Amino acid sequence: MALDETLEEMAGEYVLGTLSAAERLEAQTLLSQNSDFASAVDQWTERLAPLLLAIPGVAPPPALRQRILASIGSAASSGNVVDLARRVTFWRGVSLAASAIAAALALFILFKPMPQEAPGNYVAVLQPEGPGPAFVAAIDLKDGTISVKRLGSQAEAGKTYELWAVGGGRAAPQSLGVIDASLKIPTEHLGKVDPATLGDTVFAISLEPQGGSPTGAPTGPVLYTGKLVATE
Amino acid sequence: MAIVLSFMPIAVGIMDSELRQLLAHVAEADKAAFGRLYDLVSGRLFGVIGRILPRAELAEDALQETFVRIWQRAKSYDETIASPMAWMATIARNQAIDLRRRSAEKLSAASSEIDESLADSAPDPEALAGQAGELRQLKDCLQRLPDERQQMVLLAYRQGFTREELAERFKRPVTTVKTLLRRSLIALKECLDGAR
Numbered sequence: 001m002a003l004d005e006t007l008e009e010m011a012g013e014y015v016l017g018t019l020s021a022a023e024r025l026e027a028q029t030l031l032s033q034n035s036d037f038a039s040a041v042d043q044w045t046e047r048l049a050p051l052l053l054a055i056p057g058v059a060p061p062p063a064l065r066q067r068i069l070a071s072i073g074s075a076a077s078s079g080n081v082v083d084l085a086r087r088v089t090f091w092r093g094v095s096l097a098a099s100a101i102a103a104a105l106a107l108f109i110l111f112k113p114m115p116q117e118a119p120g121n122y123v124a125v126l127q128p129e130g131p132g133p134a135f136v137a138a139i140d141l142k143d144g145t146i147s148v149k150r151l152g153s154q155a156e157a158g159k160t161y162e163l164w165a166v167g168g169g170r171a172a173p174q175s176l177g178v179i180d181a182s183l184k185i186p187t188e189h190l191g192k193v194d195p196a197t198l199g200d201t202v203f204a205i206s207l208e209p210q211g212g213s214p215t216g217a218p219t220g221p222v223l224y225t226g227k228l229v230a231t232e
Numbered sequence: 233m234a235i236v237l238s239f240m241p242i243a244v245g246i247m248d249s250e251l252r253q254l255l256a257h258v259a260e261a262d263k264a265a266f267g268r269l270y271d272l273v274s275g276r277l278f279g280v281i282g283r284i285l286p287r288a289e290l291a292e293d294a295l296q297e298t299f300v301r302i303w304q305r306a307k308s309y310d311e312t313i314a315s316p317m318a319w320m321a322t323i324a325r326n327q328a329i330d331l332r333r334r335s336a337e338k339l340s341a342a343s344s345e346i347d348e349s350l351a352d353s354a355p356d357p358e359a360l361a362g363q364a365g366e367l368r369q370l371k372d373c374l375q376r377l378p379d380e381r382q383q384m385v386l387l388a389y390r391q392g393f394t395r396e397e398l399a400e401r402f403k404r405p406v407t408t409v410k411t412l413l414r415r416s417l418i419a420l421k422e423c424l425d426g427a428r
Contacts, residue, residue, distance in 0.1 A: 005418070012417035016388045017329050018395045018410075044417075045322060046314060047424060048389055050367040052321035055390065057275035058282050060295055065274070068296050069267055072303040 003036050011040035015048060033202060135179070137163070137203055146176065148183040162208045164218055168201030178212040179205065247272075251316035259306040266303060274299075276317070277324040284328035284392040290335060294328040301327065329392045373423035381416040384409065 003011070007030070013019050014027045030037045137148045148163055163176040163183060177183050206213070207220035251272065257265030278295055285291040301323050309319055374382050380402060387393040387401070395413070399406045 008421070009414040009417060012421070013410075013413060016385065016413065016417070017392060018388045018398070018413055020395065046318075047370070047421070049314060049318040049322050050370050051386070051389055052280050052325055053276075053317055053367060054371075055276075055279045055283060055321075057279040059275050060278040060292065061288075064292055064295065065267075065270060068270065068274075068299045069263070071296055072263070072266060072300060 003040050007034075007037055008040055011037055012044045014041055015044035135161075135205055146183075146185050148179050150179060150182065158210050159207050159220070160210055160212060161205050162212050162218070164204045164206065166202045166204055170201075173204065173218055175213065175216065176203075178208070248315060248317075252311055255302075255306050255309050255316055258303060259309070266299075269302070270299065273317070273320055277320060280321050280324045280390075281328040283390050284325065284332055290331055291328070294324070294331045297327045297331070298324045325390075332392045369424060369427050370420075373420050373427070376423060377416050377419060381412055384413060385416050385420070388413065 010019070010023065010027055010030075014024070019027060027037075027041075031041060032038075135148060135150055137146065150161070161179040163179055164173040165176055166173045177185050204218070206218040208218070209220075213219050251269070254265045254269040254272070258269060274295065277298055278291065281291050281294045281298070285294055298320070302320055305323075309316070313319075314322070374385065377385070384393075384398050384402065387398060393401070395406050395409050398404075398409045398413075402409065404412075
């Protein structure tokens with residue numbers, strides 16, 4: 001499908017690295033929500049990469065070799081990352097968004113909201129239109145739970161936040177429960193946890209009346225959306 | 233010179249398949265293969281990084297980050313999507329740009345000694361691994377852009393210039409730079425799509 005020209009240009013500039021901070025955030029949000037935009041970004045990455053191959057090499061200082069070889073000793077090869085949709089993992093894992101994700105993950109680790117250090121964890125950072133993530137969601141494939149932690153942003157009186165799973169083969173948004181300060185639910189609630197569709201699932205948080213949506217579908221404004229990122 | 237160049241395809245073939253094999257071993261956490269990979273590509277990757285991060289200690293950090301990432305992501309490398317060199321060079325570029333933005337290292341337009349041009353960057357044989365055709369096509373299409381726009385695209389992509397830095401360097405308003413970049417990208421896409 002042909003992408004709207006403005007989005008095509010934005011995808012190109014995203015890869016070129018010339019977007020402003022605000023546009024960049026917008027692009028990163030789009031990346032998780034609009035698969036046409038995401039594939040345009042992949043195509044730009046592939047289109048421009050050959051330019052790097054024409055740059056002459058420069059020998060790094062010899063001492064660096066030892067330092068780098070030693071540094072990988074502690075960093076395990078992340079074998080559990082590969083199950084998500086292949087192309088998504090391929091470029092997204094090395095993309096410019098990396099530092100934004102790293103910042104969010106730092107938050108996640110700092111708050112220690114759920115069982116960590118376990119391999120097979122997936123994390124979704126739900127970020128608002130404004131700056132900074134306010135919710136962190138993690139899926140632990142080992143003990144089969146989804147945990148969501150609120151990092152500030154208390155709901156106004158008489159309202160609650162509700163977590164939804166959207167896309168990934170679902171016909172309609174699926175409620176995963178109401179988030180008070182935190183929420184922990186079994187992954188069975190997601191249905192079959194297929195890593196391929198998990199990568200396509202967008203998590204969203206809407207503002208609902210106390211006790212959650214009365215209709216089973218989001219009724220209030222959708223405040224946050226996010227996608228899963230495999231933790232390493 | 234022509235005789236020397238005629239050696240290229242052979243060297244290229246060996247290099248490319250060797251890199252694929254090494255990456256497959258690295259994916260299995262083979263440290264010896266990782267060391268060999270380092271010996272083969274660290275110079276090329278350091279070249280990519282050095283344009284974006286002229287300060288040595290930052291460039292060295294970026295190279296380390298790049299190799300950690302290669303080590304961690306080797307399993308997700310897919311030869312049907314990109315050549316090994318293009319994949320690793322993209323990682324190196326992205327690490328360097330992330331670091332450049334994070335450390336707010338401003339490469340003022342005046343301090344940049346490297347003039348971007350397509351002519352100066354005759355790639356060595358290894359550089360062409362698997363991508364000789366794509367590089368030539370991209371160069372052809374870039375060369376159809378007016379000189380200033382070519383420079384802008386190259387400075388942004390290979391040296392990590394922001395819109396503001398480009399505006400300063402070319403003495404143009406930031407909004408004009410944005411428009412010129414976007415027009416250049418669309419022209420580039422149309423040219424490349426037409427060539428397929």
